[in-house]
Amino acid sequence: MSRFARVHGVKRATGAYKVLNRQVGKAQQAYSMIQEGDRVAVGISGGKDSFTLMWILQERLSRIPVKYHLEGIHIDPGFEDSSADQIAQYCESMNYRLRVEKTDFGIRAHSDENRENPCFLCSRLRRQRLFELAQEMGCTKIALGHHKDDLIETLFLNMCYTGEIATMKPYQEFFGGEITVIRPLAYTDEKNIAYFARAMNMPEIENACPTSGASKREEIKQLLEGLYKQNPKIRGNLFRSMSRVKTDYLLK
Secondary structure (H helix, E strand, C coil), X not given: CCHHHHXXXXXXXXHHHHHHHHXXXXXXXXXXXCCCCCEEEEECCCXXXXXXXXXXXXXXXXXXXXXCEEEEEEEECCCCCCCHHHHHHHHHHXXXXXXXXXXXXXXXXXXXXXXXXXXXXXXXHHHHHHHHHHHHCCCCEEECCCCHHHHHHHHHHHHHHCCCCCCCCCEEEEHHXXXXXXXXXXXXXXXXXHHHHHHCCCCCCCCCCCCCCXXXXXXXXXXXXXXXXXXXXXXXXXXXXXXXXXHHHCCC
16 A cells, blocks of 8 residues: 555545555556556546546556656636635645636536537536646646446437437547547446545535536436346446447447
C-alpha cells in the first residue's frame, strides 16, 4: 500500500480499495490507457466518480513504474448555487491541481433558446470546452469517471432514444489521435465506487442542475435496477454482451 494511500486513510476502505485498484489495473492493461510521460486532464464534476478517479490515478503514481502528469478540470455550468468553490477547496486539500472554468452552459441548456434535451446540449458544450482546455494545457488524454454501470445505461439510452446500439468506449481517440478519452473506471461497479467514496469521507456535493434526478438516464437506471434485483447476474451479462456482438444475428 502506497504512502499516499496511508496518509489519506485508505485503511478504512481496504476491501473497496483492493477491488478498485484491481479493476483499474485491468482496464489499464487491456487498453494501455496511460503511458510514460502522458499529460492527463481529469474531468472533475464534483461527484463520487470523478473524485474517486482522481484519487486512484494520483495514488497509483506513487507505486507504479509509469510516470504521468495529472491536471484536474472542472467545467462550472453556471447555475446560481455553484459548487465550484467546494470542489476547488477539496482538491486543494488533497493537493490536486485543478482549473475551474466558469461557463453558462447549464443555463443555456435550460433556456428557451434550446429546443434539444437540456442534458444533451449541456453535456455537448461541456465536453467541447473540456477538449479545448485539455489541448491548451498540453494534455493529450482526458480521463473521465464513467464506470461499468454508466456504459450499460448508455447502451440502453442509445437503443431506446436514438435507435442505435452504441455505448461509451473505455479508450477512444478523437481528431486523428490528437486527444484520447480514457475511462479507467470502466470495469468498476458504481456501488463499489460509492462505498469507497463514503469510507474515504469524500464530500457529497449537491448537484445544482434543475433536472438532476429526473433525466432519461435516471429512468434507465431505475429500469435496470429492477432487473438486477431479479437476477444479480444480469449486470455482468449486459456488460460482457457489449464485447460479444454477433453481427450476423443483427438486422441489416
